[in-house]
Amino acid sequence: MTILIRDALLDNQVTSVLIEGGRIRSVGATVTDTPVDRVLDGSGLHLFPSFRNSHTHVAMVLFRGYGDDMPLMEWLQTRIWPAEGKLDADDVHAGARLGILEMIRSGTTFFNEMYWHRGALVRAVEEMGVRAMLGANLLDLGDPEALRRQKEEILELVPAGEGEGRARLALAPHSVYTVPPAELEWVGGLAHDHDLRIHIHLSETAGEVERCVEEHGCRPAEHLDRLGLVGPHLIAAHGQYLDEAEMELLAGKGATVVTNPLANLKLATGGIFPYAQAKRAGLRVCIGTDGAASNNNLDLIEEMKMAALLQKHREADATMLPADEVLSLATTVPAELFGQGTGRIEEGEPADLILVDLSEARTQPVHDPVSALVYAASGMQVRTTLCDGQVLMHDGIVEICDEEEVIRKAVEVARRVTV
Ligand SMILES: [Zn+2]
Incomplete structure (x- = not known):
């Protein structure tokens, strides 16, 4: 499975990231012409390690x-x-x-x-x-x-x-x-x-x-x-x-x-x-x-x-x-x-990444993306999450499970055991 994250912001630079077999194959400004299985549009979103x-x-x-x-x-x-x-x-x-x-x-x-x-x-x-x-x-x-x-x-x-x-x-x-x-x-x-x-x-x-x-x-x-x-x-x-x-x-x-x-x-x-x-x-x-x-x-x-x-x-x-x-x-x-590489967004590293939307009122203007993330953002602003090169959530939609079912089942258990 190859995935291309296109036109995301990494340290405020527009960057694309090519992912193959769970790892980052390349990081750079130019869009690859290699055919990929999936393209994730990262426009306007900030890339961080997960x-x-x-x-x-x-x-x-x-x-x-x-x-x-x-x-x-x-x-x-x-x-x-x-x-x-x-x-x-x-x-x-x-x-x-x-x-x-x-x-x-x-x-x-x-x-x-x-x-x-x-x-x-x-x-x-x-x-x-x-x-x-x-x-x-x-x-x-x-x-x-x-x-x-x-x-x-x-x-x-x-x-x-x-x-x-x-x-x-x-x-x-x-x-x-x-x-x-x-x-x-x-x-x-x-x-x-x-x-x-x-x-x-x-x-x-x-x-x-x-x-x-x-x-x-x-x-x-x-x-x-x-x-x-x-x-x-x-x-x-x-x-x-x-x-x-x-x-x-x-x-x-x-x-x-x-x-x-x-x-x-x-x-x-x-x-x-x-x-x-x-x-x-x-x-x-x-x-x-x-x-x-x-x-x-x-x-x-x-x-x-x-x-x-x-x-x-x-x-x-x-x-x-x-x-x-x-x-x-x-x-x-x-x-x-924990043996997961360097945790940096670099060639050869495991593709454990997130895309964060810092365009919301609470994080604007972004003078420094790390400051915006740590001091102003909320976890709710994470839009896309990849682990081991697999897309778990994209554009706010969780793909790895049926979200409603997961919540419903857990609430049922919680109600039963706390009575
Ligand atoms: Zn503890």
Whole structure:
């Protein structure tokens, strides 16, 4: 399949992009005379690399707006956990399809995921044409039998390794406070033996750090390091309460931290991710939305703006985390991390692209397309989304699924499990 995106704007220059076999074959001003299977008219639209959401729980869109404005533990105990307990694999599949649909509409083609019923998530990812790293969950709920079953499932999955398709495998121990040290160490060994990534929540609240120090005599990043989990394969979500020594430890071993500013603000977990310190330490940072139950959407444009503003505020320095740098946390940095090329629109790169309409009132005039995208645009202005050279949405029409059906099915599930 060859696709030509004709006359779009790339860095304010009129450009055409030829795509073949999932990759960008050429980028340039001249329209090719090679016969193509499909031409997408990009006139007046701005081309950007698609976004990568480096931490989420996609099926939690089912709980969007269910129990807002509640304290974290009360919200989990009275709303989220009882509702999650009712979800079967088909429910998670329906929720994941809605979440992925929302991502396609707002320009995201990859997500790093942690949730139950991984098989249903694999199905949803393959059907919807996006890419994902789907963590095999490990969470100790105080039931030894349930923990044993989770470990068995993981052991069935790991021999195949990460895989090479759009849906890849990672190990996802939930956190240092919900997975016992022996199990964490076991995960570290498996990750090492099977060359797998580890996706975990880390240092999200001050309470988590205090408890770790009390129970294990060290802070969470150090705890993970002692158990053999810290390395280039570690992807830790949040990191709001990492201290300088932990930042240096994680950076020195090549680990990644994913900041999720909106969810942290909404759940009032306190603190703001110390980005300046992370940068000084040389730590790799990506950006995520976390689940839509605590966000309440999966729009990475909102997330980028919030991340940039929070860092300016935190450091009382308007030059902190400028637009092009925050855009890199959602595009080039995760693309390289997750093995999707450079995340740039260049010859030979995977064709994961979006076309954005910046002609609307809220984004005019466009002095700088990146500034317009990050600070003024909405995810709703994404008109076309391609992943792996496949058109998932064009000109605002989602082509990869029956949009109404996806929404209807997910709403049915959400109504049933939240009663
Ligand atoms: Zn999370």
